[in-house]
Amino acid sequence: MNEIAIDTDIIIDLANGDTQAIARLQTESKIHRLLLPAIVAMELTVGCRNKQELQALDRLLEQFDILEHGQNVTDIAIELLRVLHGNKCPVFRIRALSLSKCVTPRLRQAQPSLAASGQIYLWSALRRYTLSHGLQIPNAIVAATAIANRVPLLSKNQRDYRFIAQLNLLPYP
Numbered sequence: 001m002n003e004i005a006i007d008t009d010i011i012i013d014l015a016n017g018d019t020q021a022i023a024r025l026q027t028e029s030k031i032h033r034l035l036l037p038a039i040v041a042m043e044l045t046v047g048c049r050n051k052q053e054l055q056a057l058d059r060l061l062e063q064f065d066i067l068e069h070g071q072n073v074t075d076i077a078i079e080l081l082r083v084l085h086g087n088k089c090p091v092f093r094i095r096a097l098s099l100s101k102c103v104t105p106r107l108r109q110a111q112p113s114l115a116a117s118g119q120i121y122l123w124s125a126l127r128r129y130t131l132s133h134g135l136q137i138p139n140a141i142v143a144a145t146a147i148a149n150r151v152p153l154l155s156k157n158q159r160d161y162r163f164i165a166q167l168n169l170l171p172y173p
Helices: 008-015 019-031 038-046 051-061 070-084 090-094 105-110 112-117 119-133 137-149
Strands: 002-006 032-037 065-067
Touching: 002 019, 002 137, 008 019, 008 038, 008 051, 019 032, 032 038, 032 137, 038 051, 038 065, 038 137
Parallel strands: 002 032, 032 065
Antiparallel strands: none
């Protein structure tokens, strides 16, 4: 069975009873295994305002498999935060990563597994697209998770992802 990753915006619409989101996910679930990147589950959890909403979210999330983003995407996110925040947090000084050099051609050739997993692409995409396209860290992690796991992404917010060449972004609606 094929798999697809679902973005946060569609799950929010589903929870709000949006008929378009419900119909699309029902159709997709007949032919695809529906996956939620772990960051999507985290974003939804942070959006809960009370215990009842958290319990309702738990029931909703039971319908999906969580797609773990893996250590490679986590390492990139940590490095991105370190760079974006100027190494001000002691946690980032303790865990010095060499991923900032991932975009060099020499390392790309020496470490083909990094390129295949999406690590190099996420790092270079964030550096390239943060200012020009407003790419945010959660969206970068969602995209990197889909790329690294070789699954297409279903998102209502096409503008958040359409410039990422390696991402298989499904049209919505």
